[in-house]
Amino acid sequence: MKPITVEVLGTGCKKCQQLEANAREAIAALNLEAEIFHITDPIEIAKRGVMSTPALTVNGKVVGKGKVMTSEEIQRLLQM
Amino acid sequence: MFDPFYPFDWLATQIVTRLLGLSVESHLGASLHFFLYDVPKVLTLLIVISFVVGTFQSFLQPENVRQWLEGKRTLGGNILAAMVGIVTPFCSCSAVPLFIGFLEAGIPLGVTFSYLISAPMVNEVAVVLLWGLFGLKVTLLYIGFGVGLAILAGYIIGWLKLEKWVESFVWQFQKAHQDNAQEDNLNANHVTWKQRFQQGWFQSSEIVRSVWLYVVVGIAIGAGIHGYVPTTLVTQLAGSSNPFAVPVAVVLGVPLYANIAGVMPITEALVNKGMPMGTVLAFTMAVTALSLPEMVILRKVLRPQLLAVFISLMTFGIISIGYLFNALLV
Numbered sequence: 001m002k003p004i005t006v007e008v009l010g011t012g013c014k015k016c017q018q019l020e021a022n023a024r025e026a027i028a029a030l031n032l033e034a035e036i037f038h039i040t041d042p043i044e045i046a047k048r049g050v051m052s053t054p055a056l057t058v059n060g061k062v063v064g065k066g067k068v069m070t071s072e073e074i075q076r077l078l079q080m
Numbered sequence: 081m082f083d084p085f086y087p088f089d090w091l092a093t094q095i096v097t098r099l100l101g102l103s104v105e106s107h108l109g110a111s112l113h114f115f116l117y118d119v120p121k122v123l124t125l126l127i128v129i130s131f132v133v134g135t136f137q138s139f140l141q142p143e144n145v146r147q148w149l150e151g152k153r154t155l156g157g158n159i160l161a162a163m164v165g166i167v168t169p170f171c172s173c174s175a176v177p178l179f180i181g182f183l184e185a186g187i188p189l190g191v192t193f194s195y196l197i198s199a200p201m202v203n204e205v206a207v208v209l210l211w212g213l214f215g216l217k218v219t220l221l222y223i224g225f226g227v228g229l230a231i232l233a234g235y236i237i238g239w240l241k242l243e244k245w246v247e248s249f250v251w252q253f254q255k256a257h258q259d260n261a262q263e264d265n266l267n268a269n270h271v272t273w274k275q276r277f278q279q280g281w282f283q284s285s286e287i288v289r290s291v292w293l294y295v296v297v298g299i300a301i302g303a304g305i306h307g308y309v310p311t312t313l314v315t316q317l318a319g320s321s322n323p324f325a326v327p328v329a330v331v332l333g334v335p336l337y338a339n340i341a342g343v344m345p346i347t348e349a350l351v352n353k354g355m356p357m358g359t360v361l362a363f364t365m366a367v368t369a370l371s372l373p374e375m376v377i378l379r380k381v382l383r384p385q386l387l388a389v390f391i392s393l394m395t396f397g398i399i400s401i402g403y404l405f406n407a408l409l410v
Contacts (some may be wrong), residue, residue, distance in 0.1 A: 011174070014286060042176035043380060046253065051142035051181035053174050066141050067279055 004034040006068045009065075010034050010054035026074035035076075038060040063069065081328035085121050085212070111307030118299045118345060120215070123292060124194035126341075127284055133204045134283025138276045140168045142178055145195070149187045154238045158190035162230035165198025166223060175200075175377050184253040186226045189246065190238020197394070198230035201369040205287065209344040210364065221405075222361055226369070229397045236393060237386075245386035291370070294342030302349035314353035329359050330395060333366030339368045358405025365398045 006023055013022020020038055028032045039045060048057060050064030056074065063077045083089070092113050096102050102109035146166050154159060157283050175196065182192040211219040274372050305314075318325045336343055370391065379387055 013284075014290075031385075040378065042174075043180070043249075046177040046180035048276075051174065051177045052147070053177065067138070068282060 004032055005037070005057075005059055006034050007037045007039050007041045007048075007057040007060075008054060009048060009050055009057065010011070011040050011042060013053070015068050016054040019056060022069060022071045023056060023074050025071040028077060029071065030075055030077060030078055082215070085117075088117055088121040088124075090393075091120075092104070100359070102356060107307045108263050109307075111303040111326075114349070115299055115303040117297055118302070122209065122212045122295050122299070123288065125212045126291070126295070127207070127288055128329050129204050129359070130283035130287040131280045135276050135280030137168075137283070138279055141165075142168070142174075142181065146182060146185050146187065149182070149191060150185050152187070152191060153227045153366055154190055154408070155235060157188060158231045158234045158238070159195040161191045161195035162198040162227045163193045163202045163235065165230060166202045166227065166369070171303070175374055176380055177342065179378070179381050180250055181252055185244070188238055190234045190236070190259040193237045193390070194234025197233055197369055198227055200374065201226040201230065201365060203368060205291065206364060206368050209341065213348040214343055216358070218357060218361070225361065225401050225405075226342070226365060229365070229369075229401065233384055233390075233393045233397055237389065238318075241335055242389060243384050245379050245383040247383060248380050249376050259284060291341035293347065296347040298342030302345035302347075305346065305349035306352060309353065311351075311353045313348055314355055318350060318355040318359060320356045320406050325355070326399055326406065327358050329402070330366040330370075331361035333363045334370050334371050336367050340364070342365065356406045358402040358407075361405055362398050362402030365401065366395075 004027075007029065008016060008020040008023060010019065015078035016038070020036065022034060027036070037065070039048075045053065048055070048062060050062060050065050056063050056066060056069060056077075058077060064073070067076075093104060096104055096109050096113045099238070100109075102112065104110055128153045143351055145168055147155060148164065149161055179192060179196065180196070183189065197391065207219060207223070210222050315321070318329075344364070347355070347363060351357065351360055373392065378390075382390070
């Protein structure tokens, strides 16, 4: 199976770190092979069409923005 | 007039007079009363308001704001942008994505600025502190003049046609946006009330956790001033007779962004001792709207010339508001 790429978009605020932790937890819970990147450059964030941080992308697609998604929510998204 | 903070006042008075046997007129008694009254009052307000704002934030995602502002022309757009800025939360960390996002949707530069000025200036922490420490009237004046400044400064920036001083890569987003404009808001809109409350709670606990210490320390310093510093000293240094008080307050406000929660209680004590209100309003606006970290972040998308125009307009506007107030309210 192809490894999944997950990006956490956030400029380093606490919420963004929480989201990254939740994403890692979700990936571990599902036992997936995934690479996690934390994007902090605001211009890179804007390039992905996101205006409110923290946001999350899976394989380059924005799946949630402006909120801290829980590990369960992220698990659901990863299984789709 | 009905005072929603009366219970806090009553409790503080009881502790100082009954429990400690001090008069609230004495130096120590006055200081303690100030501290015991302000700390619970400000923290309660902070918890409640940031919870409410955090809960309703989910209705006002920047994507919604962008939709409302799309296609609006100047003036009307400036007014709407500044008004929307009152109710939307804002973090200087998202200033750049927001700026690019607005421009790429074709929202005029001046309208974008109106929003960018009003949103951080009228934020929940500043409003809570102003309301808790100086009352509702001052808070409404602050919001009114803040919005007015946002409209005017944004309008002027639009009128001067300064688009050439926005970093050129920003405009490339605009082209890209038009190509894939349809795939927006896929699943970002599905939020339950439980999630909204969770979000509110998260926001509230985060804000309180990050500012409570500043609040307590600031109020302690304010309490010390309240009880011990003589009024004449304050009126001499910061009173309306000192013409430089307003600009000095504005300059002092710029690097204090993160510490607004600690600094405002100190200004409260100074106001009690005769520092005029306009100076405080100017100071608060400088802290929220001219913050150093935001300027550094905005430099990524603005050429220095535009940043300079923006800063000068704001500085001039804020100082004028300060003088205007001091002249009107003496």
